[in-house]
Amino acid sequence: MTDATATALPAEPAVLVLEDGTRFTGLAYGARGRTLGEAVFSTGMTGYQETLTDPSYAGQIVVMTAPHIGNTGVNSEDPESARIWVSGYVVRDASRVVSNYRAEGSLDAQLAEQGVVGIRGVDTRAITRRLRDAGVMRAGVFSGPDAALPEDEQLELVRAGRDMRGLNLSGEVSTAEEYVIPAEGDRVGAVAVLDLGVKTSTLRYLSVRGFDVHVLPQTATIDDIKALHPDAVFYSNGPGDPGASDQHVELLQGVLREGLPFFGICFGNQLLGRALGFGTYKLPFGHRGINQPVVDKKTGKVEITAHNHGFAVDAPIDGPVQSPAGFGLVEVSHVDLNDNVVEGLNALEIPAFSVQYHPEAAAGPHDSNYLFDRFRDMVLEKQAGKNPTGDRS
Incomplete structure (x- = not known):
């Protein structure tokens, strides 16, 4: 033009x-x-x-x-x-x-x-x-x-239209078949990505950090994941009600029991919350846009973040608590300054963390892009025989 x-x-x-x-x-x-x-x-x-x-x-x-x-x-x-x-x-x-x-x-x-x-x-x-x-x-x-x-x-x-409550849309947006995006630069390992509505920029950010990115359909099982011998697992963003995704919660619990490092974004954060034993709920009007202020509770730093979610994790925001599902201590790592909604989870005894917002945001902001480096560091520590957790302080 x-x-x-x-x-x-x-x-x-x-x-x-x-x-x-x-x-x-x-x-x-x-x-x-x-x-x-x-x-x-x-x-x-x-x-x-x-x-x-x-x-x-x-x-x-x-x-x-x-x-x-x-x-x-x-x-x-x-x-x-x-x-x-x-x-x-x-x-x-x-x-x-x-x-x-x-x-x-x-x-x-x-x-x-x-x-x-x-x-x-x-x-x-x-x-x-x-x-x-x-x-x-x-x-x-x-x-x-x-x-x-x-x-x-x-x-x-x-x-007469569909109500988003109780609606599982993963099957409508996920890939039908597995595909692989090769690592760029120095190879770190392989990451299994459960496609619940993944964005292209997410896959790109994982690839440029040295991961062979194996993108799996939302129907994948724990055996499918183990067959890849991945170094880590990632759950993507996606639409629908996390309360209607029991199969993905059970799959994630299997991943956590295997000790595989885990990172989840948006819908992946909600599913980690459920896997750890917390509930989820529907927000009155949700968070959508690229100007949402989120505070890192550990550092006090405020990040301007991109959001797109209508559901949130129901977890206590004050201090570490025991995972109701038996995965040890868990803390809320990030909170939305507009309404105190949970914006991130850290597992303190297993290698798992997640955020509700979008660190891969295109066309920005990019305040939270470092979280992909954090995931990479967690995997490298695991490979080195260390005992990483979601807490990266």
Whole structure:
């Protein structure tokens, strides 16, 4: 594309309908038709292409709080997976001009090509305030002929949609077959990655730290993992309710009993919490965006982090406690400064740790990228015959 390419955005009607009956009228964006999902808001001001292609957003209609979306277009380098995963997309001002030297197309065209129904020209601040007050809820976007459906029929369709509570989406986003990404530079060893909705940047960060990255389907068993003779195991981010992933919890408990070093991100943090014997719960409106302040309890350092989660671990944030599942002492390592939500776990007697946020964040921030080095150091200590734990003080 040229550096500044204008695209026509037809003024066709569309409507966003929330589960509580609230309606927002606007204009069609992307594909035409109807889509249903959980309405959530993201506070990121950049990186919309990464957001759209993050598998953690499967089943969700994403409302962007940044008002101007689409100005840098889309390219083939920045996606976090092979496709767009959001169920729907809601923006205030969709750019009519694509102006970036890396752009290969417009966002509107890509949404249409991949069948993603969106809406533009709505008051995203008002939508966000509604979701903050009432909590995230089921929603639908209707455009084309579906925009003319009777209001009560649209609302009935929304209320018949899937509830994220109790929903296991891992099978929808995971790889169907194992694949391997070779290590770059000095090889450290092999890591088995359970793909629950993994992002491309995560795999890249593991590879550049010397790991042969074996990406496994979410159906993998403990025997599948042991057959690889890995030096460590990693659980990725992903969508859905961690309370509906018993098989992944049982698998992780087997990994921990084997003594394999473990690192989990986002959904992986929630599953480590469950494996250690803690519960999880649904947040009122979740954390999504790239400006979330998280404090490292040990150092007092505050990191600005990227988030995308609607569930959290229910664990005491004051002092180490015994793992209810019998894995020794565990501590909450990081806490969100906005609402005291658990943002990280350290196992003090076994080599396992996790964080709720995204240290692989693209397009940033990169405050937490050091956690991949921490994982690498844990594996090297294990290989050297030392007794590493999740506590890296």
